[in-house]
Amino acid sequence: MSDRDWLPAHVRAAAKKRTLKAGETLFRLGDKTEGFYEVVTGRVRMSRVDRSDHELVLFVAGPGETIAEASLYAPAYHCDAIAGSDAQVLLYPKRAVLAAFARDATAAQAFTAMLARQVMNLRTRIEQRNIRSARERLRHFLILNAGADGRSVALRGTLKELAAELGLTHEALYRTLAALERAGEIRRGGGRIMLLRSRKTV
């Protein structure tokens, strides 16, 4: 989900690092846009506050994710960004980025292509969230993330993190994994999940 190979090196070099304490504000709704950010460490949440002072979380960004890409084309930010933990972020200055895109059509196209891919991925993820059953949701994830051979999935982090990504509690994920393994559908080991046979071997 986080391929940032789409930014020309000289733009990446123009990025400014910023360090945030937990709870610190990165920008607020209405602030003039400086550019978009990439989260390096920690977490930053985008949110809006309704008239009754309730915070409405729009998105929580973790390491490797970018936020406020749309700010490149807007004069002001459309929501608040607040560090959920101590965090480091990179600011890609609007001016530098847009200038690079104007000069280098390939760079602009790479950026657009990246966004198009993201749209795809996000839509897929929403579809996944529509699946209620933990088992089916996990299957959806496994098949979608199986390596080229379609037979095994490499786990990038802990199972707890995977549970969060899937929108399940870690207990539910453990149980479902155990059930699938008992059913002979998968096998686990060495940070990987091997897909054995599927249920309908038609």
Add this chain to the structure above:
Amino acid sequence: MSDRDWLPAHVRAAAKKRTLKAGETLFRLGDKTEGFYEVVTGRVRMSRVDRSDHELVLFVAGPGETIAEASLYAPAYHCDAIAGSDAQVLLYPKRAVLAAFARDATAAQAFTAMLARQVMNLRTRIEQRNIRSARERLRHFLILNAGADGRSVALRGTLKELAAELGLTHEALYRTLAALERAGEIRRGGGRIMLLRSRKTV
């Protein structure tokens, strides 16, 4: 979610209409990319088929939604697209679109900006799906979609459609609406939902 004002008129004019019967294939994984599509009527689902012939739905597009934007920058489609019902779609030919972008930087930028907005919206939607409680999810939707005044939401379709958009069964939505209305939190009428007071009037 469906603002297509980002395509220059002459590109929109170049679109080719295509009519599909339910179950008909629009394109298949590996097909050479012709361009991206917009669904006019009916529904088209993007899906992939795993080795056991199970269809894995990635995304279901309805009227006004576009699919396969990423195909502009890829030589072949990455999944299948199949009409879920009788449907009409518009094909925006890759060649014409890319040519327009090359000629007209503003058009290209508008497209990119649109994608960036979509990424935002989709992320917000995923965040919404993380909310388990039907009541909280509905509140999230209402506050987010309240008009400029922040006091009422215009319903675009039927409540059943809204339920689907929220990822709830229509029964659950009806009940939740009734409960919120009973609690004096909202009022319904004339295709609108009025937000009254919020629970914590601090």
Add this chain to the structure above:
DNA sequence: CGGCGTTTTGAGAGAGCTCAACATCGGTGG
């Protein structure tokens, strides 16, 4: 060896889903 976080399993409760019946509304045709 002693913590600390992940992984695992258990028991119970709550919330939404499923199935079902019924009301309501708009359009259609007699």
Add this chain to the structure above:
DNA sequence: CCACCGATGTTGAGCTCTCTCAAAACGCCG
């Protein structure tokens, strides 16, 4: 104008599944 019909809207009852709270085994690192 009214009866009929299909789709939307509404409410009820029971069930399933995940979440929550709890406790314990495991693995890693100082």
